Amino acid sequence: MKQALKRSLLGLGLLLASTAWGQFPGPATCTRSANLLACIDAQGNAYSVNTVGSTIYLRGFDKAGQRYWAQTNSRYGQLTFFTGIATDGEAWVGYNRRVGWTTINRYSSSGGSSAKFTCNRLTGC
Template identity: 75%
Template sequence: MLNAATLVRKPMRNTLKPALIMLSLLVAADAMAQVPSLAKCTRSANLLACVDADGNAYSVNTAGSTIYLRGFEVAGKRYWAQTSSRYGQLTFFTGIASDGETWVGYNRRVGWTTINRFSSSGGSSARFTCSRIAGC
């Protein structure tokens, strides 16, 4: 025998699903409208190469738990490279740019939170925490 709670839950669930899907599509459409131009990318099995409207370019290559990033930044007119290695929930990265700047850092996932830290030879350093719910 069905009780009143069961009769209310099923129509509510059937109404809520399409509403949430529509809301997410509206948010995605609004976000796309605010982005003036997206990067044009080409992809293969483990390589992604992109160029944006300003001429900045980057590529991402994966090999096991290692990620290789390479790029060109128009504003600073410099090439850069970064290598990241993942060990469980911990990822270490190091990078170098054509103007001699170097950087090191890590990020660590703890549940839905990511703790990030980096330091560069140019004097920049930061420690910040990001959450899937609250953002950074």
């Protein structure tokens, strides 16, 4: 789960920092509308991102773990707080903080994993 959660957070952090999609491993097929982005990648993972005002709703399916997950993000200026839960009962909380071209990410989960990592638009994570 730690890798799947980190990938999810990494994707969100990069999305929030307006990083180019070309840095993600493997191509994904996406459909987009005004408020919704839905994608399926080459490994069979699926996710959607829906925005309503300053709230971002993420839903997805992790192929490797065979589980569904949901995450809600609330944005307050340069700071985004998030909470999530998966079908196996794991829950997580954390935040992303944007400082210039850098995003500082921190999370912890009920499964015992936690991390703090920094991403930059020029150098990646």
